[in-house]
Amino acid sequence: MFTDQSLCHYSSFAFNEIDSYDARVARFNTIIKSGSEVGTMKFPGGLNIQGMMKQAQQMQEKMAREMEELRVDASAGGGVVTVEMKGNHEIISLKIDPEIVKEGDVEMLQDMIAAALNEANRKVDEAMKGKLGAMLPPGLGNLF
Numbered sequence: 001m002f003t004d005q006s007l008c009h010y011s012s013f014a015f016n017e018i019d020s021y022d023a024r025v026a027r028f029n030t031i032i033k034s035g036s037e038v039g040t041m042k043f044p045g046g047l048n049i050q051g052m053m054k055q056a057q058q059m060q061e062k063m064a065r066e067m068e069e070l071r072v073d074a075s076a077g078g079g080v081v082t083v084e085m086k087g088n089h090e091i092i093s094l095k096i097d098p099e100i101v102k103e104g105d106v107e108m109l110q111d112m113i114a115a116a117l118n119e120a121n122r123k124v125d126e127a128m129k130g131k132l133g134a135m136l137p138p139g140l141g142n143l144f
Helices: 021-034 049-069 098-103 106-135
Strands: 007-010 013-016 071-076 081-086 091-096
Touching: 049 106, 071 106, 081 106, 091 098, 091 106, 098 106
Parallel strands: none
Antiparallel strands: 007 013, 071 081, 081 091
């Protein structure tokens, strides 16, 4: 049996045997409300996972805004085909010089459209890579 000095464990909280049920509930409720022992994940070395998750979510939201705001232009054929693209690879505009259509060379037009789209995609990837690298801690920016 327990003595006055011994401890019994109740749901990971230690209570003296002489504590009443009401005292245990009051202490547990105080701990829950204060969040001092429950709700904050603490790891060795002071690592706070919840804080890191919140920071990661903020970075993700910032990247989404920057992707939406980013605009790149690319062209092919000396400006015959021009593409404007958002940071999320959404095409805003595709312009084709009417003179190339009159020539009737569909294959060449298709090649220029593909080249302009590929160049716009490359520019978006490069810009986002630079932005992401700038957001990461020193030494981690060259991972991409």
